[in-house]
Amino acid sequence: SQTIHQWPATLVQPVGSPLSLECTVEGTSNPNLYWYRQAAGRGLQLLFYSVGIGQISSEVPQNLSASRPQDRQFILSSKKLLLSDSGFYLCAWSVGNGLYGYTFGSGTRLTVV
Amino acid sequence: GENVEQHPSTLSVQEGDSAVIKCTYSDSASNYFPWYKQELGKRPQLIIDIRSNVGEKKDQRIAVTLNKTAKHFSLHITETQPEDSAVYFCAAKGYSTLTFGKGTMLLVSP
Numbered sequence: 425s426q427t428i429h430q431w432p433a434t435l436v437q438p439v440g441s442p443l444s445l446e447c448t449v450e451g452t453s454n455p456n457l458y459w460y461r462q463a464a465g466r467g468l469q470l471l472f473y474s475v476g477i478g479q480i481s482s483e484v485p486q487n488l489s490a491s492r493p494q495d496r497q498f499i500l501s502s503k504k505l506l507l508s509d510s511g512f513y514l515c516a517w518s519v520g521n522g523l524y525g526y527t528f529g530s531g532t533r534l535t536v537v
Numbered sequence: 538g539e540n541v542e543q544h545p546s547t548l549s550v551q552e553g554d555s556a557v558i559k560c561t562y563s564d565s566a567s568n569y570f571p572w573y574k575q576e577l578g579k580r581p582q583l584i585i586d587i588r589s590n591v592g593e594k595k596d597q598r599i600a601v602t603l604n605k606t607a608k609h610f611s612l613h614i615t616e617t618q619p620e621d622s623a624v625y626f627c628a629a630k631g632y633s634t635l636t637f638g639k640g641t642m643l644l645v646s647p
Contacts, residue, residue, distance in 0.1 A: 458634070467639040468581070468626065483634075514580060522630055523588075525571045528580040 426451035430515045430529030437536055443488075443502040445532050447515030450496065455517040457498040458526065459490055462512040474498060475521075510536045539564040539631045543638025550617050551646055558641045560627035561609040569630040570603060570610045575640075576623045584625075585612070617645045 430447045437443060449455050459471040470483045472490035480490050487506060491499045498515060515529040540563040550556050562570075571586035587594045587601045587610065594601050598617075603610040610629075614621055622645045627638040 468637040470634060473634055521633070522635055523569050525569075525583045525586055526635060528582070530580050533578075 426517075426527070428515065428517055428527055428529045430532060432532055433530065434533045435535070437505050437534065439507055439536055440504045443500070443505055443509070443534070445500040445513055445515075445534075447498045447500075447529055448496055449517045452496070452517070452519070454495060456520065456522060457492060458516040458518070459498065459500050460514040460516060460528075462514060462531075464511070468514070472500070505536045507536050510534055538633075539567060539629055539636040541627060541629050541636045541638045543627050543641060545641060546639065547642045547644070549644045549646065552617060552619060554617055556614045556617050556621070556643055556645075558612045558625055558627065558643070559609060560611070560629075560638050561607075562629040562636075563608065564629070564631040565605075565608065567629040567631040569635075570601070571628050571630075571635070572599075572601060572612050573626040573628065573637075574623045575626065581626060614643075617643075619645050619647050621645050 427450045456475050458473045460468045461471055462468055472482055474480050474492045477492055488502050513532045516526040518526045543560045568589040572584050573581035574584045575581040585596050585599050585601050587603050598615050600613045624640045624642050626640050628635040
């Protein structure tokens with residue numbers, strides 16, 4: 425069966441520090457991968473999605489970037505965090521273009537101080 | 538692109554009552570409509586979905602209806618229980634990615 429791993433679960437980082445969040449999927453090949461952010465009490469904001477290795481689509485211009493160095497690995501990065509980057513970051517995957525829904529990882533709660 | 542509106546933002550019911558959450562979408566090409574439940578501090582989880590060739594789907598106490606002409610779909614929960622308390626998100630899938638509504642916080646009081 426397919427599983428999705430996301431780490432770390434929680435992270436407290438100072439303003440201006442770098443960020444690297446990692447997500448891996450097991451049990452499937454060539455998944456579509458997604459990064460979402462959820463501010464406290466708010467909805468799900470799509471940040472990036474990828475349909476293949478090295479293919480990244482950005483939905484929201486900001487100081488975050490994403491990379492997909494391997495088929496089942498998706499990384500969210502920042503060179504310098506802002507206070508507004510705080511939130512709950514969720515990785516998700518889907519078969520093909522998502523006609524069977526998305527499966528979310530357990531999330532990373534990031535607090536920028 | 539797709540735009541999904543979800544109402545209400547908060548819904549309080551007594552245990553045993555029914556709850557209805559409504560969503561509208563803008564892209565007539567959207568053909569897949571999932572619903573997710575997110576408990577506090579946890580990941581959203583798919584609870585039910587419906588495709589554009591179906592008008593209604595049921596799974597025990599939950600059901601979803603779709604009106605393609607009006608471009609709206611709804612989640613119905615019957616005989617609500619305290620463990621149904623969570624945030625519920627609707628979503629619509631058009632050509633590309635899923636677009637989510639802003640969520641409905643459902644509170645079920647014992």
